[in-house]
Amino acid sequence: MSEMAGLKPEHFLWEMRGRVAVIRLNRPERKNPLTFESYAELRDCFRALAGAADVDVVVLASNGGNFCSGGDVHDIIGPLVGKPMAELLAFTRMTGDLVKAMLTCGKPVIAAVDGVAVGAGAILAMAADLRLATPEAKCAFLFTRVGLAGCDMGACAMLPRIIGQGRAAELLYTGRVMSAAEGERWGFWNALHPAEALEAEAMALAARLAAGPVFAHGVTKTQLLQEWDMGLLAAVEAEAQAQAICMQTQDFERAYRAFVAKEKPVFRGN
Secondary structure, eight states: EEEEOTOOHHHHHHHEHHHHTEEEESSSSOOOOOOHHHHEEEEEEEEHTTTTTOOOOOOEEEEEBBBBBBOOOIIIIIHHHHOOOOHHHHHHHHHHHHHHHHHHHSEEEEEEEOEEEEEEHHHHHHHEEEEEEEETEEEEEGGGGGGGSSOOOTHHHHHHHHHOOOHHHHHHHOOOOOOHHHHHTTTSSSSSOOOOHHHHHHHHHHHHHSSSHHHHHHHHHHHHGGGGGGHHHHHHHHHHHHHHTTTSHHHHHHHHHHHHHTOOOOOOOO
């Protein structure tokens, strides 16, 4: 296990609030687009989080009133035009590796979305475990608007499971904006909060998760991922094994003893 409190990234902002890591892109003047470098550094960060002993929850926050405007038109889209297939595939695999790293980091990830979350920004929100937004938030999987397919970074696999096949198909074919009200109604956003309260609400949720049985939270995240392609009987058996593992933790015993004593349990993640 390693510690990440001293992380000093070059292409995004990093902050530790207790055992909650806060990440935000740092180009607010352009609505926080991604670059080749920030994609790679975020991928490496989430990979490292899998072994981080001092982080229990991650918040992907907005900056300057926006979350992420997707891949930078000048720094990414322009340079990709005319590249050979091998280089294009290396890039698209790298972007997919960021999503894989978020899914396998072992920590709950909360997206707090203000303003725009479009293109790859919408994917970052989608790949989070929990998603909060403001009523003004605009989310769009706009890949078709630049002549690409909607099947980017796992969108065709993940989005239908969140909002349903028909709704996902509409957004991925048209690239239109999903309003915050639609997103909440469809289950994409867990909750909407005013802009001035959004980050506080995200941090309160993160603190609640960090105060819980974080080893067990990691197991929950693993099962949510692995059971996507399991049959029902295999999933029930996998959960039986996972829960038996959690029953060996001291947190399980702490919860029992606290219940008997009519006290609130204090979890320690072991």
